[in-house]
Amino acid sequence: MSGLPQIVGLGILDADGRRLNQARDRPNLDDDRSGREYFRALKENPKLPSYVGKPLRGTLSGAWIIMQSRPVLGPDGAFLGVVFASTEMRYFEDLFRATSLGDGYTASMLRDDGTLMARYPTVGQIGSVFPSAILQTLTNSRSGVTHTHEPG
Secondary structure, eight states: OTTOTTEEEEEEEETTSBEEEESSSOOOTTOBOTTSHHHHHHHHOTTOSOEEOOOEEOTTTOOEEEEEEEEEEOTTOOEEEEEEEEEETHHHHHHHHHTOOSTTOOEEEEOTTOBEEEEESOOSOTTOBOOHHHHGGGTTSSOOOOOOOOOO
16 A cells, blocks of 8 residues: 555455455454445456446545455356455545646546546536536547536
């Protein structure tokens, strides 16, 4: 975690979604995370190489975070659990602010379904979904530029 300042937590869950360990807290074997979006997605489809969850409020900090996760598979391909990292979205907002090109500059980070992950300047709500017209710019690419006029 020391080399990745955006990571605020790391952990591992067993095949049933129980927390085995986490970098910030002592292990709590009664901590059941089987209902979490990232765990369900990877348990249902362990062939996914990774999963990025929707933004949510951190239980301790109250800050907007996302969970990035990967399945843990046995040599036979059996699902053994999930490793995850939590990232505060403020890291990306600060990065966008530091690289601002001045008035009229906006930078946004979206999930592939259009969910807003981070934005500078902060307008709207983290977790809201962008209109499909804006998403067309990003179709079949890793990045894109769109020009829109926003009220206010």
